[in-house]
Amino acid sequence: DSADGEENGTPGRSGRQKVIVVGAGISGLGAARHLADKGHDVSVLEARDRIGGRIWTSQQWSGTPLDLGASWIHGIDGNPITDLAKKAGAKTVVTDLESATDYLAGGQELEGAQAQAFERWQKATANALSAFQKKDDEDASIRSVVQNAVGWSRLSDSDKAMVSYALNDYEHEYSGSVDQMSALYFDDDAKIKGKDVLFPGGYQQITDHLAKGLSVQTGQVVKRIDWTSAGVTVTTDKNAFQADHVVVTLPLGVLQSGAVTFGPGLPQAKTTAIGKLGVGVLNKCYLRFPKVFWANTDWLQYVPNVDKYGQWAQWVNVARPTGQPVLLGFNAADFGRTIENWSDTQIVDSAMATLRTIYGSNIPAPTDHQITRWASDPYAHGSYSFTKLGATSDMRDQLAASVDGRVHFAGEATDRKDYATVHGAYRSGLQAAKKITG
């Protein structure tokens, strides 16, 4: 079929292949785009009624697109998403972690000696973990390593609060609880290069751009994937599809849930990797106010007392990139999971209690909110993967390995270097596609 340039290239020696891609997130769309551009016959099957997966821009507030999933290109240098953003014509705005205002549990701004103590405890926490990684080969949880190293039981309440903030910071980045994350491997990912940017017009511009001209069927919940030496059959709640290959981009949480069965079963090394790697939680709570009443930095950071561990510690000032009077509160790991069972009103009340502690009881009530519940989402089962105690980095390679040359795997969790990111997911999709195109 066809050989007319980039949009419809010439399939390689193996000829034109029929490929089903399961999942229309960034990894599935990246794989499908590559295969279609090489002239293969690709169909994407997606359970939801939308594409994008964990990239999800809400248009609920007109004129203020909000990202409920990924927000940032983490490190624009050498990042394939930077190029896609240019091709899509998507505007980006830099945010800076150094642009932050920090507050103590009582709401006072952190200054002077306390600001120095805060910095010292963050360094002490990071040093404890890197010393452990150099010296030890028996794994332990992040919390136990750090608490041992800092002499936790002898610390004052205010020092405990600062160490706890530093611990919770790892939960915001990696989404696992510090009781579950592997101290040896939690940061085995590649270091971020360059600035962080986000999309005032929404991350979905990237997934929409990739999906142009692709055949994507939404509302197709894949239930079963069977294969033989002759081909694959992908069965959804509605139809059965035959193909030469399948690229499975199901989130790790979905694979763990057993919602999709494989026949014959998956190899032992892969099922072990599925079982042992972790899936964490990062939830967002956007609050819209009549006006801005908060500090004019990109980030607001709150150091709660230990009894409020991990609650409303990190906020993004959405007014900086968009000009809109909106705050974004993050909650990760255990507290992020707990509040999924709360009503929206309870969550907003809890957020407002923190904001009133900082900015006083006279601040206006929010006029609206948007709240995510990623762990309860049946097509995600969490926000992204982390390296759990008992897992090792090479398990991601097992997750990525193809089975019998027909069943290929992609998705953020399969990328050993850049898991938990959009660019890692995207690259994993290209890798899987290249196993088919050669």
Ligand SMILES: Cc1cc2nc3c(=O)[nH]c(=O)nc-3n(C[C@H](O)[C@H](O)[C@H](O)COP(=O)(O)OP(=O)(O)OC[C@H]3O[C@@H](n4cnc5c(N)ncnc54)[C@H](O)[C@@H]3O)c2cc1C
């Ligand atoms: C709150 C949050 C914030 C984040 N922030 C950032 C960030 O700022 N920067 C960054 O780089 N990364 C961030 N990430 C991570 C990033 O969003 C993901 O790593 C990436 O989007 C994952 O892409 P994927 O294609 O692997 O998976 P997904 O996008 O989850 O794609 C998988 C697709 O499979 C579909 N599916 C599931 N089950 C079935 C089924 N049975 N049948 C058919 N289809 C099915 C899903 O609906 C989904 O569309 C964030 C994630 C979250 C949740």
